[in-house]
Amino acid sequence: MWIRFAAAEWKRFRKCVRLSTPRIAGRRLCRMPNVIAPDYSPPTLAARLGAHAAALLLVAVATGIGLLIAPRWGTAAVVLLYLPPVLALAVYAGLWPALVAAVISTLAYNYYFTAPLRTFLISSPADAVTVTVLFLVAVVASRLASSVREQAHLAASHAARNATIAGLARRLLSCASEQDIASVAVQELARLFGCRAVLAVGAAEPHVLASVPDGAELAPSDLAAAALTLTTGERSGRGVRRVDLADWQFHAVASDRAVLAAVGLARDDGLPPTNDEQLPLLGNLLDQVALALERARLEREAREAAALRERDALRAALLASIGEDVKPRLNAIAAAARGLRRGGTGDKALVSTVGNETAKLDRYIDNLVDLSPGADRAPLEMRGLTIDLHLRTVRRDGEAVHLTPKEYAVLAELAKHAGRVLSHAHLLRAVWGPAQQAHIDYLRVAIRALRQKLERDPAHPELIVNEPAVGYRLVP
Structure with a gap:
């Protein structure tokens, strides 16, 4: 009766475990790609058999120790001997070996330490409760300990995933051109996902920018899938409803502004190159490629x-x-x-x-x-004076100043070379012509008029400064 009760409790517990187990843990974690959990591949048959053999061995050791101490200290302490093997197996071997150890521990305790001895019958209600509690505690402890193991595996997989993304970002950071970025991207994606990879650009007429292996060519159906991804930003190709006849599966490399490129992945065996579990990692990697392409575009511009x-x-x-x-x-x-x-x-x-x-x-x-572009068309501003050589206007403290043609020509020549000393001969030749280079009085009259109209204190000029025996300079 007590055995049937324990079996019923076990079925209820299995149902609860099945409903509450995260889908990313345990077996599903082992099926994730190598780039996410490189150190946790699915256990082989030999490994599973070894784990179950270890369960038998540890329970046998605990039973042997219990047989030694039971005559002296009783069976109360023996119950605790079966919990360490269950916990150890849950942490190091997983949930199922620990559950096997829990079942064997319960049967061993029932067989060797409850009356009548050497049978699976239980005559004492206290022993029945002890066996049931031992079984439930062992099962719950195995589940909790195995969840710790799964969380450790999950943390390791997240660390590996972040390291993978950081590694790609580090390699892309050293690339200067879009061609280099495309080559590094397809090399890393082909290595991480174990498949062929291409990077295509051009929504109107897609063409391959880089591929692994080199020289990969796309069939018309593949080009149609690439064009669809480049146009809409949606996944298309092998394993996707849209353009399923294509051999390649294309994913968009998009920035906030537009779709920059499309990455295609294909396997030699014809299977879809990625599954739903790999899409988050692939999306993060493609985001890094998009950032690198955007950086290259900005640098080129x-x-x-x-x-x-x-x-x-x-x-x-x-x-x-x-x-x-x-x-x-x-x-x-x-x-x-x-x-x-x-x-x-x-x-x-x-x-x-x-x-x-x-x-x-x-x-x-x-x-x-x-027609001179750039700074020559920008007004020159100095000490409240604004000179627009393009519009041929002069303003003092925002008010227009009327200048004669010769006065403006002298000021414009000084403004073109602001900060430099222009000789008398230079100014006379530029404004009055070579024939008037000796008539310095012409220049002095024009400078005096400019100072009267532009200087705050003409007696102490600050804008147009005289360099004795040399010429004049416009102070910027």
């Missing part, structure tokens, strides 16, 4: 922007150089034409043509210089 700024700066320098080199010569030609016109010498039509063409060239040069 930064390099392109830097190259564009450098090209614009070079063009601005060339245009400024053209203006500085050609304008004085055009001014000289225009001055010579005006001199011929005033003197009445030479062919008037030819002199007029030379003057007109010189004026056109001068306007062309001005237009070219005005």
